[in-house]
Amino acid sequence: MxxxxxxxxxxxxxxxxxxxxxxxxxxxxxxxxxxxxxxxxxxxxxxxxxxxxxxxxxxxxxxxxxxxxxxxxxxxxxxxxxxxxxxxxxxxxxxxxxxxxxxxxxxxxxxxxxxxxxxxxxxxxxxxxxxxxxxxxxxxxxxxxxGPTALFYRRDIFAKAGLPTEPGDVAAAAPDWSSYIELGKKLKQAVPGAAITDNITSIYAYALAQLPKRYMTVDGQYIGNGDHIRQAWDLSVRVVKEGLSANAQSGSTDANAVITNGRLAAFVGAVWWAQLGPKNAAPESKGNWRVTPAPGGPGNRxxxxxxxxxxxxxxxxxxxxxxxxxxxxxxxxxxxxxxxxxxxxxxxxxxxxxxxDPFFGGQRIVDVFAESAKKYPGTYFSPYDSIINKPITAELVNVEIGAKSSDQAWNDAQHLVDRELTRVGAI
Structure with a gap:
């Protein structure tokens, strides 16, 4: 998780x-x-x-x-x-x-x-x-x-890879998730081992955080098996298959290490990640980070x-x-x-x-998050979202560690969701 x-x-x-x-x-x-x-x-x-x-x-x-x-x-x-x-x-x-x-x-x-x-x-x-x-x-x-979201990135590592380095240029180079993946592939080719996410569930969580609908409708219909969720799932799997995830699962010893050692060169995250991530795990990287609008649009987490x-x-x-x-x-x-x-x-x-913010090279990062907060479309959260999200993210981890194929994990996740929603009387 x-x-x-x-x-x-x-x-x-x-x-x-x-x-x-x-x-x-x-x-x-x-x-x-x-x-x-x-x-x-x-x-x-x-x-x-x-x-x-x-x-x-x-x-x-x-x-x-x-x-x-x-x-x-x-x-x-x-x-x-x-x-x-x-x-x-x-x-x-x-x-x-x-x-x-x-x-x-x-x-x-x-x-x-x-x-x-x-x-x-x-x-x-x-x-x-x-x-x-x-x-x-x-x-x-x-x-x-x-918790508005944006793209955090290491300006120094982007420069080393010959990629755009200024926030506006990075945003123009990666306006959507597909172009972000392409940028990540160039980054990895120039700087072997560089990653654009810590793990598969982060990509999924932040793709989900941009959607105008989630797992259920207001009238209680389950839609977590719909195309919008499958697309977020497939995006997450694609990032892993392209070798762009650091495979540092939350709670593991690698979670902070990939930030500290610079392997995590970019990350789509919420505003609070600035404190949780680089300022906490890599204080010596002060001045090297920048923030720009996230690929795929504004979100909130x-x-x-x-x-x-x-x-x-x-x-x-x-x-x-x-x-x-x-x-x-x-x-x-x-x-x-x-x-x-x-x-x-x-x-x-x-x-x-x-x-x-000196940590971000003197950038006014609040401006980026303010725009994300104001432009975020909003969505409906149901009382059962936590119950639904748990098996989905657990099965995504199974894909990342190679325990299951994407299709098998997706089907298993949906089966587990159906069981849990039935158990609590939601469907």
Whole structure:
């Protein structure tokens, strides 16, 4: 499974919504004192300075303050367990990019439409706003950060290979995935061993992240066996067959090594990969990296949400807090620390975000990701996407390591998906 920023920060992507179930009994009480709104989140999900300010008093909500608890381990399971017990439930909770997996339990959260959310809708990216709304139009989750995608590449290695080196020229040379593969072949010929992805599942994940449809329709029809998914699958296999993958599986000792030793000369990734990848694994490569629009168009991978539980002591104060925390000004501050890319386009012109990045040779990389975020078409995520994605990516790994042919792995993946969706009652 491909490493994400959330896993790197010891965050969680749980998967126990169906298994946990929201049944149980107990007092319907929330955590904390009467003047205190409890917030559950994970490490690296909020700006510490802003939380410190709110812990002294929520702007616009006199007499109310926030108390943050950082939840480690399996965040989702702990949250769902708390909701199932209906006792000592946090007032406000962070939800990860798998927000749709909470939709079957939407009645455990307040409908933010009723608290006036639409008054600030225009401040946010439309596609991000929609992701927190259930198919029956209940606004369960409020936008936090996003994960726009782009192409990272080593300018020095591209120069050595005689390839274009400036961001605009690289983008012109690889506007789509096929031309990216051709560029990769030239790169490998000139610099033996050079790769344009760490592994097969990364190509698949980022091709999928560009699509206007994914695994299921809003009305619950499974379409993960359709041509759009097969094309992303075949693209991933093609990259491997051309010898352009470093075959460094996530979690292996090679995962960082291929960045450190320069073998990974290019990578389509989300904005958070800048920190996770080169800045973490190859700090000595400072100045050599550049960013340009990704082949195949804009995409998004990652991003979080805030929700107010139905046990909240003061919904109005809680809503004041989340709208203040996720304002354009404060999202720009959260980009500095902990490097969360805003869902508010007004943030992209904030001086806190527009500075040159020395690691990327003085390039204003925010401009590239801002365009990706604004142009991303959006898509529908179903409550079952995680269940569907797991066997598909597992079978792609089988192709990369030579355990199965592409067709066999595809058929096996679809069989496993059908079994799992049947088991949870989705089909």
């Amino acid at each position: 491909t490493l994400t920023r959330r896993k790197f920060l010891a965050l969680t992507a749980g998967g126990a919504a169906a298994a946990t179930g929201l049944t149980g009994c107990g007092s319907r009480s929330s955590l904390g004192a009467a003047d205190e709104l409890s917030l559950w989140a994970w490490t690296g999900s909020v700006n510490d300075d802003l939380i410190a300010q709110a812990s002294k008093g929520i702007p616009g909500a006199p007499g109310k303050k926030v108390a943050l608890t950082r939840i480690g381990g399996d965040y989702k399971t702990k949250l769902l367990t708390s909701l199932a017990g209906k006792s000592m439930v946090p007032d406000i909770v962070g939800l990860n990019d798998d927000v749709a997996t909470y939709f079957p339990n939407a009645d455990q959260f307040l409908d933010l439409h009723e608290l006036g959310a639409d008054q600030v809708k225009g401040d946010f990216l439309e596609w991000k706003w929609k992701l927190g709304i259930t198919p029956d139009n209940r606004m369960m989750a409020f936008p936090m950060d996003t 990652g991003g979080s949400f805030l929700a107010i539980t139905k046990y909240c002591k003061d919904p109005e104060a809680a809503f004041k807090f989340i709208t203040w925390l996720e304002s354009a000004q404060n999202q720009a501050q959260s980009f500095l620390d902990p490097v969360l890319f805003p869902s508010t386009p007004a943030s992209y012109a904030d001086p806190k975000m527009t500075g040159a």
